Amino acid sequence: MGRLLVPIERVRSNGMNLLIYILIVLIIVGVALYIINMIPMDSRIQQIARVVVVVALLIWLLSLIGFGVDGCDLHHRVIVR
DSSP: OOOEEEEHHHHHTSHHHHHHHHHHHHHHHHHHHHHHHHSOOOHHHHHHHHHHHHHHHHHHHHHHTTOOOTTOOTTTEEEEO
16 A cells, blocks of 8 residues: 655644544554564663654654754655555
């Protein structure tokens, strides 16, 4: 399955759709963090993986509200599967 890129303005146009979209992403990130904790690996690697996931989530959330990272196209598009 390919990814579908949707302009962020279209997602922002309907507040309820945006909240549902954010909720789904937060659930997926929560499951990813749970899986990272369940995989037997060194605790230092787990810590790094958790930090990477949380930082990516924060950058994505900031891009949704308009604080995009300079040089990135994150604030113009949202990836929908």
